[in-house]
Amino acid sequence: MVDKHQLIPDGDPVPQVPLRRRLAILRAAVLRGGRPGRMRTAVLMIVLVTLAGAAISLAVKGMVDGAADGSWGYALTAAGIAAFAFGVNAACGRVYNDAHDALAATVGARINTDTVRLTNEMPGTDHLERPEYADQIALLRTGGGPLVRAAFSIADLASLAFRILIAVALLGWVHPLLMIVPLLAVPAVLLAGKAQSHIEDAAVTSAERVRTADHLHGLFTHPTAAMEMRIFDCADALDRRSDEAWRDAAALKLRGAVRAAAVGAAGWVLLVGGYTGGLLLVVAEARAGRASAGDILMAAQVLIQLRGNVSAMAATTRQVGAGLRMADRYAWLADRAEAAKAQYAGTAEPPDVLRDGIRLSGVHFTYPGAPQPTLDGVDLHLPAGRTVAIVGVNGAGKTTLVKLLCGFHRPDAGRIEVDGTDLADLGIAAWRARLSGTFQGFLRLEATAQHSVGAGRPAVMDDAAEVGEALARADAEHLLARWPDGLATPLGRTYREGEELSGGQWQKVAVARAMMHPQPLLLVLDEPTAALDPIAEHALYERYVGAAARVRENGGIVLLVSHRFSSVRMADLIVVLNAGGIEDVGSHDDLIGRPGSYARMFRKQAAAFA
């Protein structure tokens, strides 16, 4: 089994993968654009741009030499070639850039989709609860551009290397010593790669600050947050914190950029020296009568082009570096998805009917990165066909227990058995198909009412009768009567015509979604009435009795997590969780007679309503 704490190690979690794999990822990214013809056109264009560049240099020399000799026909032909090559250079450069932009846009969208898909393919949710993961995902979702740019940059590098070779040949023609000048570009190009790594590091170190700033500023446009911000008059304070986070992030990025610039500049020192020496040498040669006016002009032009080409090569090397780093990130995500899937390699078929129930023995669980275990040796039997309530103070571990039962996390030690089969041996998709539920932070799915509820059972999500029944089971049919277009009404503010719901109404929609499953083996109701008024809560529990009866037919378990003791007392069995362990288990009548925290909490709550 893969250790979940290794899935996302501390520090920079993205290792460098071998070059072969990096290149394979770049290639796959370009092919995701679905236009291999466009890439071939781009390669042809860059070849033409390169050849046209060399032709311009030669033609300029021909023009000057022809004019100096009075060979006007020769000079005119050279001028015609220069003009034609200039046109080819400009037109092909334009097509090349357009092909690049179009491909980058398509690939960008697809890489974003791939990233979301890979994230979703991980059966558990460990990875979603780690900030380092969030940082990498945020960088990856914008990764299409850098990947495509890197692929194009490799073609650019080949073209630039060829142009520099031509420059070497042309300079050698003027004077063999001049051939050394292009070689002095090598450190500039190599150090450009190093400079890019400073920029990459700064992007990773500043990612958390960028997320903080985004989160805080995002609150300004969120209606619920806006209300609290007005009541507490904390907008300025949050704005300042957001600005601080931005400033910190900008400072980190600037530091990376300054380091990159310093490293990059060091590489240029040699080249600038060589460039100056080269120009002086050509002038000296001309003065000695060994170089023509055309030679001077061509050498000067080639040296100027060389500066441009080396500069482009340095920038392109940085782009290749950024793209390869993005490829590392993509490989990291794909590997994490594989490793996460390996944790869920079970294939056993869950039972259709529960006979014994679910047993937890010696279950320990610590969240990745957390100092303390949340569940610390839990032994518990959830009997088949019963309604079980879990109670405990805030932070006792109730939701965590639910997450383990749903297979969102795996225990670090101990076993969870479903009718004697380890949950880890069950096919996770098959197990999830036998679950239903609603969670504390329930989803406000902004879609038509039909789909917002129907998503609880995608196979029948378009079936109005099924959705209508689920709404009835959740005591939410009255909502249907209020919605102007019935089930076709869009819910939420995403839609201009959308029907905004109250917090309790959204929760009822979430409960209805859970009720789409006709007979789950485990129906999880984690704080399903937290947002409901007492009348709605009571009505809902009456419906739950019906739901529980249905679930019970096949031995299913209704698991209720609640702080509302009026609801909890109706459960067949009440489990009291305390500090990650089981404090007590029994019926309401059993527990109320014992001197434990259940009786204390129940009496406190009852007294508050007396």
Ligand SMILES: Nc1ncnc2c1ncn2[C@@H]1O[C@H](COP(=O)(O)OP(=O)(O)OP(=O)(O)O)[C@@H](O)[C@H]1O
């Ligand atoms: N993703 C997480 N990473 C690290 N620690 C977590 C995470 N989720 C929960 N915890 C910690 O685990 C403990 C138990 O949390 P859990 O949500 O299971 O409690 P709970 O009993 O459901 O609480 P409540 O009644 O407030 O809903 C808490 O101390 C919490 O801080």
